[in-house]
Amino acid sequence: MGTADLDTALDAARRGDERGFTDLWVSLNPLILRYLWVLVGQCAEDVASETWLHAARDVREFRGDAAGFRVWLFRVARHRALDEMRRAGRRPEDPSGLPGIGTDSTREHAAPDDTADAALERLSTEQALQMIAQLPKNQREAVMLRVIIGLDAKQTAQVLGKRAGAVRIAAMRGLRGLSGLLSDAAALTEAPPIREALVEPAGHARSTDSGAATRATGFVDEVTP
Template identity: 35%
Template sequence: MDSALMDAAVARAKVGDRPAFGQLWLDLSPRVAAYLRSHGVADAEDVTSEVFLAVFRQMDRFSGGGAAFRALVFTVAHRRQVDWHRQRTRRGTWLTLDDLGSEPASPSAESAALAAIADEQVVAALGTLTADQRSVLALRVVAELSLEETAAVLGKDLGAVKSLQHRALARLRRKLSPDPYPRDALARLNARHA
């Protein structure tokens, strides 16, 4: 959704327009779920629903346009993701239906979508990042937040966010392309200059 449409949807949602809430949900919920999944939240769809429930409950007090709304949504998502991990630490391992081992008769829509999107190499590479680096990349790429908005969501200064983004991208580049040059490139270069 472009910024003008989002601004209009937010303005309508502030006065209780249900279709506007639906538009905001449809536009942002896949990004929120992806952000949560990138941080290892197993029940990302449930937590996404909690995020939007919390955001929509405070719409009457919200001021700002689409960009501020998106930043609010991802601020709440970040906090819920932290809470989710704290709960898992206190309560121990939580089994999902997938962990129980019984395969459903047909794959769920979620499983099919995740299978189509998930690339094991990218997931493994994201696993090598620190939690802060993953958060910065997810907010910048998935949520499409600016550096300033990302800094506000994470409660960090702008320089720290830039540094985290730079280090995360450099680490991903090394992980995904450990050998940036063809094996024989140096031999060919040396042969030309000999």
């Protein structure tokens, strides 16, 4: 669904039109789930449900366009995820239930950017998200929101409550750390390309920002201060 269609759906949802709200959910929920998965793992669906309940309650009061709604929705999702972490006593820096990937390698191993780019082409969506989940929390969120979801630095900063410069640095460091994990995994898998899978859920139209994943190429150069 394109930006204009999302604006139309948002306007309808604000008027109480159930179809408009459903269109927002179909377009944005797959991305919300992926973002939440790297924060709260298998609780992602429950937290997403809480996020949409909040949205359904408050959407009529929202003022802004579809781009602003997307930022607002991810901020709500993040707050619900932080609540879940506190309830579960989970450390955000130590995601559980992710097999086969050591947490120390992201701190030590930084392969060239072109190696990470090539490895992305060979990983499944699940493998990629598992690797992103191994990054420190600030880097993991910055990579997800900037590269996978497609928010710009200012929008990501609004979601995270940080400065845009800090977001750029966290994304740069996250991608450099991720490149080592990706290059190691490239030799171990023959999975289909990930770029489209990360932004185009099966059974749904392409994401509102169809170039989100492809911005991984050259992204480190863009965010270098």
